[in-house]
Structures are given as C-alpha cells and as structure tokens.
Amino acid sequence: MLIAQLRPALVLLLLLAALTGLAYPLAITGIAQAAFPSQANGSLVEHDGQVVGSALIGQAFAGAGYFHPRPSAVGYDAAGSGGTNLGATSATLASDVAARAQAFAPGEAPADAVTASASGLDPHISPAYAAAQVARVAAARSLDAAGLAALVEQHTEHPLLGLFGEPMVNVLKLNLALDALGDDNS
Amino acid sequence: MTWQGWLQIGLVLGLVAAAIKPLGLYMAQVFDGKRTFLTPLFGPVERSFYRLAGVNAQSEQTWLGYTTGVLLFSFLGAPLLYAILRLQAVLPLNPQGFAGLSPDLAFNTAVSFVTNTNWQSYGGETTMSHLSQMLGLTVQNFVSAASGIAIAVAVSRAFARSGVDRIGNFWIDLTRATLYVLLPMAVVVAVVFVALGLPQTLAGSVDATSLEGASQTIAMGPMASQEAIKQLGTNGGGFMNVNAAHPFENPNAFSNYLGIFSMLSISAAMVYAFGQIVGSRRQAWALLSAMAVLLVVGIGAIYWAETAGNPIHLAAGLDPALGNMEGKELRFGQAMTALYAAVTTGLSNGGVNAMHSSLTPLGGLVPLFLIQLGEVLPGGVGSGLYGMVVFAILTVFVAGLMVGRTPEFLGKKIEAREMKLAMLAVLVLPLAILGFSALAAVLPQGLAGPANSGPHGLTEILYAYSSAAGNNGSAFAGLSANSPWYNTTLGLAMLAGRFAYIVPVLAIAGSLARKQKVPASSGTFPTDGPLFVGLLIGIILILGGLQFFPVLALGPILEHVLMLAGQTF
Numbered sequence: 186m187l188i189a190q191l192r193p194a195l196v197l198l199l200l201l202a203a204l205t206g207l208a209y210p211l212a213i214t215g216i217a218q219a220a221f222p223s224q225a226n227g228s229l230v231e232h233d234g235q236v237v238g239s240a241l242i243g244q245a246f247a248g249a250g251y252f253h254p255r256p257s258a259v260g261y262d263a264a265g266s267g268g269t270n271l272g273a274t275s276a277t278l279a280s281d282v283a284a285r286a287q288a289f290a291p292g293e294a295p296a297d298a299v300t301a302s303a304s305g306l307d308p309h310i311s312p313a314y315a316a317a318q319v320a321r322v323a324a325a326r327s328l329d330a331a332g333l334a335a336l337v338e339q340h341t342e343h344p345l346l347g348l349f350g351e352p353m354v355n356v357l358k359l360n361l362a363l364d365a366l367g368d369d370n371s
Numbered sequence: 372m373t374w375q376g377w378l379q380i381g382l383v384l385g386l387v388a389a390a391i392k393p394l395g396l397y398m399a400q401v402f403d404g405k406r407t408f409l410t411p412l413f414g415p416v417e418r419s420f421y422r423l424a425g426v427n428a429q430s431e432q433t434w435l436g437y438t439t440g441v442l443l444f445s446f447l448g449a450p451l452l453y454a455i456l457r458l459q460a461v462l463p464l465n466p467q468g469f470a471g472l473s474p475d476l477a478f479n480t481a482v483s484f485v486t487n488t489n490w491q492s493y494g495g496e497t498t499m500s501h502l503s504q505m506l507g508l509t510v511q512n513f514v515s516a517a518s519g520i521a522i523a524v525a526v527s528r529a530f531a532r533s534g535v536d537r538i539g540n541f542w543i544d545l546t547r548a549t550l551y552v553l554l555p556m557a558v559v560v561a562v563v564f565v566a567l568g569l570p571q572t573l574a575g576s577v578d579a580t581s582l583e584g585a586s587q588t589i590a591m592g593p594m595a596s597q598e599a600i601k602q603l604g605t606n607g608g609g610f611m612n613v614n615a616a617h618p619f620e621n622p623n624a625f626s627n628y629l630g631i632f633s634m635l636s637i638s639a640a641m642v643y644a645f646g647q648i649v650g651s652r653r654q655a656w657a658l659l660s661a662m663a664v665l666l667v668v669g670i671g672a673i674y675w676a677e678t679a680g681n682p683i684h685l686a687a688g689l690d691p692a693l694g695n696m697e698g699k700e701l702r703f704g705q706a707m708t709a710l711y712a713a714v715t716t717g718l719s720n721g722g723v724n725a726m727h728s729s730l731t732p733l734g735g736l737v738p739l740f741l742i743q744l745g746e747v748l749p750g751g752v753g754s755g756l757y758g759m760v761v762f763a764i765l766t767v768f769v770a771g772l773m774v775g776r777t778p779e780f781l782g783k784k785i786e787a788r789e790m791k792l793a794m795l796a797v798l799v800l801p802l803a804i805l806g807f808s809a810l811a812a813v814l815p816q817g818l819a820g821p822a823n824s825g826p827h828g829l830t831e832i833l834y835a836y837s838s839a840a841g842n843n844g845s846a847f848a849g850l851s852a853n854s855p856w857y858n859t860t861l862g863l864a865m866l867a868g869r870f871a872y873i874v875p876v877l878a879i880a881g882s883l884a885r886k887q888k889v890p891a892s893s894g895t896f897p898t899d900g901p902l903f904v905g906l907l908i909g910i911i912l913i914l915g916g917l918q919f920f921p922v923l924a925l926g927p928i929l930e931h932v933l934m935l936a937g938q939t940f
Binding site: 217239 | 375378379416420424426440443448494497505506510542546558561565567570573574577579580581582587589591596613616618622623680687688690691692693695699703723724726730731822823825827848930939
C-alpha cells in the first residue's frame with residue numbers, strides 16, 4: 186500500500202509545487218507588473234526624481250518642522266518590521282506611555298501618539314494627533330496655524346461613505362504637502 | 372464600541388454568509404467529480420497530472436489507504452521544504468543574499484507549513500529568500516490546505532455511503548481541491564490584492580532617502596500571491612515578520628475586509644458542502660449556526676475589551692477615545708482588529724493584523740480560548756469541518772446517554788469504536804498544550820522564552836503551545852521562540868495536533884462508511900434543530916473550556932485582575 190502510493194505522492198508533490206510555487210506567483214507577478222505597476226512595486230513616492238519613501242510605509246520624521254509618526258518598536262526599519270509585544274501589565278510599557286503622555290494635557294494624549302503600532306511601520310496618525318502637532322510645525326516653519334490646520338484637514342482620509350475605514354492622516358503625504366507649501370512661497 | 376464598527380463587522384460576515392451556498396454547492400460538485408465551469412480549463416491539466424502520477428481516476432481507497440496517502444504526501448513535502456530552506460543561499464531568487472536557515476528553524480518551519488500551522492519563528496523579510504517564499508512556503512500553503520479539504524470530503528462521504536469500505540481517492544481529492552478551488556480563487560484574490568496596494572515583484576528591496584535625508588530600506592517581494600493563498604488556505608504565515616499588520620501585506624480597510632472574507636469563505640462553505648454531500652443542508656445550517664454564535668460572542672468580547680482600554684495607561688493621561696492602541700494599526704481601528712483576531716483563531720488561520728501579546732488581558736484571552744476550543748468556528752479549511760464532526764459525534768453520544776438510546780448522527784449509529792476514536796482525537800489538544808506548557812514553565816530553556824514577566828509570561832508560553840498544537844500559527848510574539856527548545860517542541864506539538872488528530876478522524880470515517888444507514892424514527896434525536904445546536908455549543912465549551920480553565924485563571928484572568936489593581940511587572 187505504501188510502496189504503490191510513493192509514485193503519486195512524489196509526482197503530485199513535484200507537479201503541484203511547480204504549478205503553485207512557480208507558475209502561479211510568476212503569472213501573478215506578470216499580471217501585477219503589467220496592470221498595476223505602481224502598487225506592485227511598493228507604492229513608491231518620488232520627489233524631485235528621488236524615491237523618498239512608500240505611501241504605505243511610515244517613516245521616522247523627527248524635525249520640529251515635520252509631522253511626527255507614532256512611536257515604533259523598530260525605529261521605522263522597513264526591512265525588519267515588529268511591535269513591542271509588551272503586555273497590558275508591562276512596567277516598561279506603562280512608563281513609556283506615561284513619559285510620552287507628558288507632552289499632552291492630562292486626559293488629552295491621543296492613544297496613537299503614545300503607543301507603538303503592530304508593525305512599527307504604521308504610516309498614519311489620528312486627526313487628533315496631527316492637530317496636536319500643528320502649533321509646533323507652524324512655529325518651526327513660520328506658518329499661520331489656522332492655514333496649517335486647514336492643510337491637515339485637507340490631508341485627512343475619511344471613512345468611505347462615512348462607514349468603511351477609520352479617519353486618519355498619512356504622515357509622509359502631509360509632510361510632502363508641507364514641503365510643497367514652502368516651495369510655493371519661495 | 373460604535374455602530375459603525377459593528378456595521379463593518381456585519382458587512383464582512385454578511386458577505387461570507389452570502390458566499391456559503393454558491394461556494395458550498397460548487398465544492399460539492401467538484402468533489403463529486405462533476406463538470407464545472409472550470410473543467411474546460413483545468414480538465415486537461417488534471418488528466419495529465421493523473422497520467423504522470425499513475426493515478427487511476429476511477430479507483431478509490433479504504434480509510435487506511437487514504438490515510439497512508441495523506442501521511443506520505445506530508446512526510447515527503449516536509450523534507451522538500453526543509454531542503455529548500457536549508458539551501459536557499461545557493462538557490463536562485465535570493466536578491467537579499469540571505470543565508471540558509473539553521474537546522475532547528477528549518478525543521479520548525481517545514482513542520483509548521485506542512486501541518487497548515489504556519490507558525491513563524493522567523494521574520495520573513497529578514498530570513499526568507501523569494502524562492503523559499505514561493506517554491507517553499509506558498510506550495511505548502513496550497514497543498515496543506517488541499518489535504519485538509521480532502522480529509523473533510525472523505526469524512527463527508529463516509530456519512531453519505533452505506534456498507535462500503537471506500538471513502539474516495541486522496542490523490543484525486545488533493546488535485547481537485549488545488550486546481551478547482553484554491554488556485555482559481557487565489558488568482559482572483561491576488562490580483563485584487565495588488566490593485567489594493569500589495570507589492571508583487573521579484574525585486575528584494577528599494578532604498579529611499581526621506582525628506583529629512585535619512586535612508587530607509589524598504590523590503591518587498593512577491594507578496595500578493597503569497598497573501599492570497601495564506602488567507603484562502605487558512606494558513607496564516609505572513610511574508611513579513613508582523614504578518615497582516617504590515618502595511619504592505621494589509622494596506623487599508625478594504626484589503627482587511629478581503630483578507631477576512633477569504634479566510635472565512637472556504638471553511639464556512641465546506642460545512643455547506645458537507646450538508647450537500649450527506650444529503651442534509653439543514654444539518655449544515657445547524658453546524659454553521661453553532662459556529663456563528665460562538666464566533667460572534669468572541670468578536671464582541673475582544674471589541675469590548677479593547678475599546679475599554681487599559682486603565683493603567685488611561686491613568687497616565689490618555690484620551691480614551693481610540694481604546695487600547697498598543698500593537699495596533701490605525702487604519703483598521705478596534706472593530707476590524709477585533710474581527711480579525713477572533714476569525715484568525717476561530718479558524719486555524721493564525722495571521723494577525725495586531726500584536727496579540729499587546730491586547731488587553733481579556734482581549735487576548737479570547738483568541739487563546741478560541742484556539743483551545745479546537746478551532747471549529749468554522750475552523751481551518753477542512754480541518755474545521757472534521758473537528759466539528761467530532762464534536763457533533765460527542766454531542767449525540769451525550770444526548771444518547773441522557774435518554775438511554777444508542778446515539779445516531781445522520782443515520783449512522785455511533786458506537787464504542789467511534790467514541791473511542793473521537794475521544795482519542797479530542798485528547799490530543801489538551802495533552803500537547805498542557806503537557807508542553809507545563810514543561811516549558813519549569814525548564815530553564817522554556818523560561819528563557821517569555822519577554823514579559825508576571826502572568827503575561829505564562830500566557831506567552833501557553834499561547835505558543837496552543838497555537839502550535841491547534842495548528843493555528845498566531846503568537847504572543849514576545850516569546851523568543853527561535854531557540855532549539857521552542858523550535859523543536861513546538862514542531863512536535865504541531866505534528867501531534869495535525870496527524871494524531873487526522874488518523875483517528877479518518878478511522879472514524881472508515882468505520883462509518885461500512886455501517887448501514889438506519890432510518891430516522893420517533894426516538895431519533897434530531898440533529899438539525901435548536902436543541903442540538905445548544906447542546907453542541909455546550910459540549911464545545913465544556914470540553915474545550917473546562918480543561919483549560921485552571922491555567923487560563925493563572926494567565927490572562929489573573930493579569931486582568933492585576934491590571935485593574937494597577938499592578939505592573
């Protein structure tokens with residue numbers, strides 16, 4: 186019984202491997218590169234002919250004149266994603282959260298501003314966290330805070346039909362718009 | 372919790388419910404050997420496969436022959452995958468130049484993918500060459516899922532037949548599940564995934580220079596093709612370390628909906644196909660409603676616990692509006708994170724879109740508990756159905772004891788032999804989970820693993836062995852599991868959870884196929900009504916729940932109480 190089944194086992198393993206492990210992913214790659222080249226190559230964003238990042242991947246903006254992303258367990262290393270994996274009763278996490286919350290008025294620290302994302306690469310922040318950064322960015326760039334708040338609102342992604350998805354702001358796109366603003370002024 | 376969140380949950384579950392009947396009928400047709408709309412396309416491929424493999428398309432196997440086929444196919448697949456992983460450095464399609472995997476990691480990964488567990492002791496983007504992802508992992512994503520479907524079909528046939536010792540041909544069921552079910556769906560889902568933003572390229576990574584002048588290396592690869600079958604085959608092994616929490620694997624709300632829909636649809640439709648094959652669609656709906664009740668309660672519990680947030684953090688001055696956001700991605704929100712976490716563990720998917728270790732204690736208890744219930748809600752493709760059939764057999768047995776009649780299920784008398792085999796199957800899970808967890812909780816090699824202290828550390832260990840033995844694959848990822856101790860023992864737990872379960876289940880199928888169907892009489896306990904559904908839910912909770920309750924009390928439940936008291940570790 187065992188010997189008789191060796192041939193189908195081996196042959197089908199190799200045939201199915203060739204079909205699902207080579208033909209299938211290569212065919213999808215072909216279709217993807219032809220039909221959706223931008224997405225298939227990582228939704229890269231170019232600025233002045235330079236790749237400045239991916240629209241989907243967060244980056245570690247730190248300057249006062251840029252909007253900052255969420256805390257990241259991996260420092261926005263897009264070649265090695267990861268979360269903190271700290272649990273609810275972790276003393277490390279509790280003190281990290283408390284330290285980050287210092288920058289905000291009591292009871293007003295947006296949760297995304299003081300917690301690390303799952304991937305360490307979350308490209309978005311909440312509208313509340315973006316709003317909390319408007320004053321700093323406006324001061325650093327000598328911009329009108331109300332005008333900047335309007336720019337943030339313009340770059341806030343709302344749920345489709347008010348239902349599907351979450352309200353959020355893509356940090357890289359917002360920062361690109363900020364730089365474009367500077368270019369217009371000069 | 373918001374009505375908008377529940378609406379999204381309802382939308383995804385509603386789409387799955389709508390897919391159950393057409394997909395289930397289609398699958399029943401496929402495994403009956405009938406013509407389908409894909410036969411003109413795949414018929415010639417199928418026939419040439421049989422010719423090359425020496426398979427007679429008319430022949431069928433006894434349960435022993437079928438089981439031998441399943442085991443042989445898996446035990447040949449594992450060394451092939453092991454070899455690819457060990458040798459990836461000298462094989463093509465390795466743009467990042469990754470080294471071969473260590474022996475214990477390659478063993479763990481090979482076992483993990485062959486058993487449809489897809490536990491990741493490795494970080495994909497830092498370990499795996501594209502060839503390993505494609506020819507190694509993607510292949511097992513397909514064929515381990517197809518094997519699960521095949522076994523479920525064989526079990527279904529056993530109920531439909533009378534007085535025969537044949538339950539089908541594994542090689543034919545395996546080939547048909549791949550060609551007519553998994554592959555066409557994967558092609559469609561993969562292309563939609565690319566349109567939604569998943570990369571699909573043979574390049575390894577791209578170097579970007581940020582607006583601030585910092586350099587960032589962005590890893591990518593053939594991800595959409597892997598992600599599609601990862602979801603459809605309830606495999607769950609991600610291309611990236613953080614799985615479907617990675618913005619490339621799951622870039623927006625819509626890829627998240629599609630991912631969850633893909634996970635659920637085949638497993639749920641498999642139950643309908645079972646009903647169709649055994650000639651009782653009402654039975655299918657009865658099983659599905661038991662699954663749905665438990666799953667929706669699980670979703671609600673996680674959603675509630677996570678929106679309530681962590682009082683220790685709230686005391687530090689957080690705005691409670693977003694709930695507990697540690698280890699979560701903003702684009703999913705609490706509702707879609709809760710749905711994903713419950714579905715991935717109610718099934719045996721094991722992909723994650725949030726870090727389960729950073730869920731609140733009760734939010735993390737639910738996924739752990741759903742795995743320990745045996746992943747039958749609706750479970751892995753195939754494995755969920757045959758797991759549920761075992762629970763149904765136990766339920767009619769208990770009902771039979773209450774009234775003093777020989778239990779029957781779908782016209783088959785359930786006797787001593789079937790009961791012994793069913794008990795053997797359900798004992799595998801507690802034995803592997805509690806046995807290995809107990810060892811790891813006292814041995815220094817085991818205690819070196821957890822990253823968190825206090826009860827959370829115990830939960831990390833418990834979750835790992837539950838995930839491995841349940842062939843789930845999700846993790847409380849604080850555990851440093853890439854060590855010889857964990858790689859080896861988790862590998863053994865995965866093997867036990869898959870094969871020590873499959874063999875008794877197929878033996879039950881063999882024994883049932885031989886029995887004559889007895890016509891229903893006034894004394895027959897109807898198994899398609901609400902009474903049976905309630906009893907079935909009770910059996911799942913009592914069997915699954917009670918045996919794990921003591922250790923859950925020491926892990927997540929204790930942590931919850933300590934969190935409320937403001938205690939940290």
